[in-house]
Amino acid sequence: MARMDSEVIIKPPERIVRSNVPVDTVALARYLLGKVLVHELDDATVTGRIVETEAYLPGDPACHAFRGMTARNKSLFLEHGRSYVYLCYGVSQMLNVSSEPPGVGAGVLLRALQPLQGMDHMRRMSNRDRLRDLARGPGRLTTAFRVGPEHDGLDLFRDPRLWIGNDDHPAADVAHSVRIGISKAADARLRFFIAGSPYVSGPRALNAA
DNA sequence: TCGCGGATGAACT
């Protein structure tokens, strides 16, 4: 059966100037919406537009940095823009972006992407066909983009292989809701997403703008 | 389309 979603001609993402990136967790969570995650692999380049993020603030009980620095969470305390990758529920890798000045532990979780380039590679990696589901959810996203613990601590605005770029496609309609899947500080509305995007995760009731 | 329960592995108490 023919694929209905052959690769679209898109403007290639460009590097982001660090001084343009906000050094604030909520501001970064909103700033990242509409930007493009790029992974340049040996055999393919995969890219996807960020359509859903969550903020984990300094002093936030749900943030992994809440109880201080450990071997696992140390990347959250680096300068803003570093990757923090960890294994969740023994099955799923989570990709975060550190979001505050050095020494302050906080980050932004990337929860969902709209696939733009390298969909065939994503399909092979995730063993799944439906375009909409390839990177919908934080664990699926890292599977499709082949992101793992070896990518912890990278500078996501400078790294030659795994980086976040800008293709001048602003997020028009940003909505917010409570965060998904947490028990502490569950009422804080710190999840941000592009309203109306079919590539956003979570139950429908949370995704109304 | 929705809600539920089990799998799963590592960090941490």
Add this chain to the structure above:
DNA sequence: GTTCATCCGCGAG
């Protein structure tokens, strides 16, 4: 031993 920032498959509606 407990706690997860999840995912998948199942069954009911």
